[in-house]
Amino acid sequence: MGSITLNKINKSFGDAEVIPPLDLTIEDGEFVVFVGPSGCGKSTLLRLIAGLEETSGGHVSIDGVDMTETSPAKRGLAMVFQSYALYPHMTVRKNIAFPMRMAKMPQAQQDAKIAAAATALNLTDYLDRKPGQLSGGQRQRVAIGRAIVREPAAFLFDEPLSNLDAALRVGMRLEIMELHAKLKTTMIYVTHDQVEAMTMADKIVVLRAGVIEQVGSPLELYHTPLNKFVAGFIGSPKMNQIEGPEAAKHGVTTIGIRPEHVSVSKTEGMWKGKVGVAEHLGSDTFIHVHDTGLMDMMTVRITGDIEVRHGDTIYLTPDMEKLHKFDAQGLRQA
Amino acid sequence: MAIVAQTSRFSKIAWPVVAWIVGLIFFFPIFYMVMTSFKTDADAVNPEFLFSFTPTLENYANMTDNYDYWRFATNSIITSVFATLFALVVGVPCAYSMAFSPTRSTKDILMWMLSTKMLPAAAVLYPMTFLTKNVLGVFDTHFLVIVVLCLINLPIVVWMLFTYFKDIPKDIIEAGQMDGLNTWGEIKEILIPLAWGGIVSTALLTFIFCWNEAYWTVRLTTIDAATLSKLIEGNRAPEGLFFGRLSAVSTAAVGPIIVLGWFCQKQLVQGLTFGAVK
Numbered sequence: 001m002g003s004i005t006l007n008k009i010n011k012s013f014g015d016a017e018v019i020p021p022l023d024l025t026i027e028d029g030e031f032v033v034f035v036g037p038s039g040c041g042k043s044t045l046l047r048l049i050a051g052l053e054e055t056s057g058g059h060v061s062i063d064g065v066d067m068t069e070t071s072p073a074k075r076g077l078a079m080v081f082q083s084y085a086l087y088p089h090m091t092v093r094k095n096i097a098f099p100m101r102m103a104k105m106p107q108a109q110q111d112a113k114i115a116a117a118a119t120a121l122n123l124t125d126y127l128d129r130k131p132g133q134l135s136g137g138q139r140q141r142v143a144i145g146r147a148i149v150r151e152p153a154a155f156l157f158d159e160p161l162s163n164l165d166a167a168l169r170v171g172m173r174l175e176i177m178e179l180h181a182k183l184k185t186t187m188i189y190v191t192h193d194q195v196e197a198m199t200m201a202d203k204i205v206v207l208r209a210g211v212i213e214q215v216g217s218p219l220e221l222y223h224t225p226l227n228k229f230v231a232g233f234i235g236s237p238k239m240n241q242i243e244g245p246e247a248a249k250h251g252v253t254t255i256g257i258r259p260e261h262v263s264v265s266k267t268e269g270m271w272k273g274k275v276g277v278a279e280h281l282g283s284d285t286f287i288h289v290h291d292t293g294l295m296d297m298m299t300v301r302i303t304g305d306i307e308v309r310h311g312d313t314i315y316l317t318p319d320m321e322k323l324h325k326f327d328a329q330g331l332r333q334a
Numbered sequence: 335m336a337i338v339a340q341t342s343r344f345s346k347i348a349w350p351v352v353a354w355i356v357g358l359i360f361f362f363p364i365f366y367m368v369m370t371s372f373k374t375d376a377d378a379v380n381p382e383f384l385f386s387f388t389p390t391l392e393n394y395a396n397m398t399d400n401y402d403y404w405r406f407a408t409n410s411i412i413t414s415v416f417a418t419l420f421a422l423v424v425g426v427p428c429a430y431s432m433a434f435s436p437t438r439s440t441k442d443i444l445m446w447m448l449s450t451k452m453l454p455a456a457a458v459l460y461p462m463t464f465l466t467k468n469v470l471g472v473f474d475t476h477f478l479v480i481v482v483l484c485l486i487n488l489p490i491v492v493w494m495l496f497t498y499f500k501d502i503p504k505d506i507i508e509a510g511q512m513d514g515l516n517t518w519g520e521i522k523e524i525l526i527p528l529a530w531g532g533i534v535s536t537a538l539l540t541f542i543f544c545w546n547e548a549y550w551t552v553r554l555t556t557i558d559a560a561t562l563s564k565l566i567e568g569n570r571a572p573e574g575l576f577f578g579r580l581s582a583v584s585t586a587a588v589g590p591i592i593v594l595g596w597f598c599q600k601q602l603v604q605g606l607t608f609g610a611v612k
Contacts, residue, residue, distance in 0.1 A: 050512060073514040081505045085509035086506075087510075089527045089528055
């Protein structure tokens, strides 16, 4: 079991309120991702749940038990750090065994669990090495191994893939998702990468300046962002947000259209512009369009390839069904 | 090009020569002391026998027979070992909390601790002597020497340990907390193993400082707790200066610490440079 409830939890450092009172419920077995720009308080929120940071007010409950004043050691949570935070003076085997040794688990049981974790994480050949002799990906797997053997109520991941190179990141992302599918344990995952958030989460919590902007499934956030911030943050490339007369035609302050919901023509269309840079990804092409008179630079995404040159005139037509409308406060209008 | 090559060849020879000269100048007093310790008191003051003399062990024999060198040496060992141990027992948790749970006043506290070293020892000589002799009745006891040596070294111990502990990533300590460690566990399982080199350097340096301390050990002891510093001091006897004897006592007093220092060179350099050399 591992349901976590945050009730009016808040955190201040001195006079600076990092997280104003906040409520959040995480169901047992959910994969929840906290996402937001750097400095939005997502790591602080995770550390409040872990108990590594003292709350300034409010309550943290794990499985219905108030753990606000409980030490991190006794909350039954496991954490994987961005820096891996392995014990450099211990071998991989001892690193993985450490939480079990602290829990005074019988040696035979420890050995069995280490063997199982090492097999699952491809670490069998490295058990007697020190962390310093491992690659970044292997170190992160050791950190995950150390977390698994504890059978925690929930796993907490603090940007675990940020120190890995791009190729490894994708691989580890899949491994973590596989792990979740297998263990069905609650996981809370902090990242600033919206792609990680979209691909991994059951539920995404979008944070800005310590405030929850929206909570929902990845597709909910993609299809119905509740405000301009979430609209701009979720989805890649970013949603085009158009203000002024064009928005006024729809009776709102801002309209938003995702790059993939705009069709392109060389001869006719609703909006006219000049081609700037075109990024050919093979499967897709991103075209950055200038001089539309709507916004500085509009991005469109088309499937497949298209022959366009810098400076060509181009016509764009948005899919009206997929238009997002926001009022003066930046909130979504039905 | 030729000039560069010449300069470098010159400096290749010149710098070692300069280094040796400087080294010898610094080493000479110690060499002279050791040499004098093998002369009779009469020979020691006679310029004729400056370098050519008949070596004798008389001073060393005299030292163990008449002065009870071993009692002073034992006192030095006891007081230095325990003062170092207590300084670490207090210093490790202290530096640990300052390194990993700093508050707004941590920096100020560190400065304040160092500032206690700025007070001239002589300023508290009278109160110290009066209190220990007449009020507390601990004058000339091991207890007093240990407490004094421990306290005067504590600021530097905390500073050194603090610097070493700062190098340990906080994440590792936090990982330990998540894995079920309490504060004592963090110190035992993570902090001490990871900062072991630094702790050993600190201990060695503190031990040497304690061993060499003379101001208080000379003034706060008479017989029972007197250390080797007191023995040397005592050889400035009322009858005058006996250079042969004095040199032998001095050699026997600094000998152990020089041997210790020789074996622990690497650790000591690390300690003295606060871990800058790695």
